[in-house]
Amino acid sequence: ALHAGEMERRQLHNTLQELKGNIRVFCRVRPLVGGGPSPHILLPPDDHKALVLARSEESHVGRTGDTQKTYNFSFDRVFGPSASQQEVFEEISLLVQSALDGYNVCCFAYGQTGSGKTFTMEGGDSDAAVGVIPRAVQQVFLAAHKLGAQGWEFSFTASFVEVYNESLRDLLYTGKGGKRPEHEIRKSAANEISVTNLTYQKVATEGQVQNLIAIANQNRSTAQTTLNDRSSRSHSVFQLDIQGENAGRDVRCKSTLCLVDLAGSERVLKSQAQGERFKEMTAINGSLSNLGLVITALANKESHIPYRNSKLTYLLQSCLGGNSKTLMFVNIAPEPDSFGESLNSLRFASKVNDCFVGTASANKK
Ligand code: ADP
Ligand code: MG
Numbered sequence: 001a002l003h004a005g006e007m008e009r010r011q012l013h014n015t016l017q018e019l020k021g022n023i024r025v026f027c028r029v030r031p032l033v034g035g036g037p038s039p040h041i042l043l044p045p046d047d048h049k050a051l052v053l054a055r056s057e058e059s060h061v062g063r064t065g066d067t068q069k070t071y072n073f074s075f076d077r078v079f080g081p082s083a084s085q086q087e088v089f090e091e092i093s094l095l096v097q098s099a100l101d102g103y104n105v106c107c108f109a110y111g112q113t114g115s116g117k118t119f120t121m122e123g124g125d126s127d128a129a130v131g132v133i134p135r136a137v138q139q140v141f142l143a144a145h146k147l148g149a150q151g152w153e154f155s156f157t158a159s160f161v162e163v164y165n166e167s168l169r170d171l172l173y174t175g176k177g178g179k180r181p182e183h184e185i186r187k188s189a190a191n192e193i194s195v196t197n198l199t200y201q202k203v204a205t206e207g208q209v210q211n212l213i214a215i216a217n218q219n220r221s222t223a224q225t226t227l228n229d230r231s232s233r234s235h236s237v238f239q240l241d242i243q244g245e246n247a248g249r250d251v252r253c254k255s256t257l258c259l260v261d262l263a264g265s266e267r268v269l270k271s272q273a274q275g276e277r278f279k280e281m282t283a284i285n286g287s288l289s290n291l292g293l294v295i296t297a298l299a300n301k302e303s304h305i306p307y308r309n310s311k312l313t314y315l316l317q318s319c320l321g322g323n324s325k326t327l328m329f330v331n332i333a334p335e336p337d338s339f340g341e342s343l344n345s346l347r348f349a350s351k352v353n354d355c356f357v358g359t360a361s362a363n364k365k
Pocket of ligand 1: 029030031081111112113114115116117118119120124232331
């Protein structure tokens with residue numbers, strides 16, 4: 001049985017879900033390097049949903065003093081620099097939990113390079129700094145174990161893919177030497193997405209998933225040596241397929257938990273990007289903006305959703321839309337020279353946020 005506090009939290013969560021539809025947007029501002037407050041980000045105290053960007057504009061000729069220009073944003077939740085990994089995870093644990101209730105769950109981290117996406121999704125070095133992926137996995141196994149007492153049996157399959165320049169790479173690949181296998185995304189008659197030659201690893205414990213994450217990191221660091229800072233220019237997609245069966249009650253459920261560390265969203269000046277870098281830039285801009293288009297099209301219940309316009313959305317097709325639940329983190333770097341990128345990221349995230357607020361109220365009419 002659930003205790004009263006937990007019941008209340010779930011009720012609140014369900015109410016939010018009804019009002020909001022199936023997407024939520026959380027903003028997280030990382031600490032300033034060297035500490036102290038950000039010169040241009042204001043987080044109104046006692047309001048966990050608002051964020052204001054403020055910038056002094058150069059004063060015009062003939063006028064004295066600076067003028068301040070402010071940009072107001074509001075999200076489902078705003079985490080300031082002092083928010084711990086634990087606090088952040090508490091806000092999404094119900095979402096993770098619903099993956100065991102048969103919902104597809106997709107969680108993204110969006111933001112410029114250095115804004116804290118990997119810290120949020122994977123975590124930092126200390127135990128307290130463990131991020132969303134390991135916490136989510138831990139919670140899923142714990143919850144599955146508890147549901148075992150009610151006759152449920154679960155099986156789990158993990159995969160970990162990198163999408164770089166519109167091509168896929170298996171982060172769980174352990175083959176030595178030779179040529180790595182090539183991958184293609186396939187859709188079955190039952191609309192299930194799979195990737196050819198990809199490692200789909202059965203897992204039963206948290207420790208096994210930790211081993212897979214170590215393999216993925218190993219794979220990433222070998223790629224890194226041939227291409228500097230590749231990881232910030234690729235999307236990394238962790239997927240846990242969950243199948244549950246309750247033989248006594250003759251019910252089954254099937255879902256996917258999908259946790260994505262997106263490529264850096266920063267705009268690169270065309271004049272500065274040549275050759276490989278230009279190709280990367282085009283691929284990243286294309287896939288991130290297509291992700292926005294897909295989410296917007298889903299919110300507007302459009303008949304055509306442009307999943308196939310990028311590898312990322314095609315890969316995630318079955319986790320986005322339908323009865324899926326989506327959470328987007330928009331990660332923000334507080335340094336003054338990040339002002340422009342922060343504004344871009346916040347605008348992108350607001351667009352995602354607002355189109356769903358719009359549909360939720362439209363649906364109520
Ligand atoms: P990204 O993946 O977006 O490029 P990172 O997650 O690598 O960014 O973060 C950049 C740096 O900032 C890393 O050194 C990381 O440990 C640190 N960092 C990010 N977010 C936080 C946070 N909330 N608290 C403390 N350090 C953080
Ligand atoms: Mg990163």
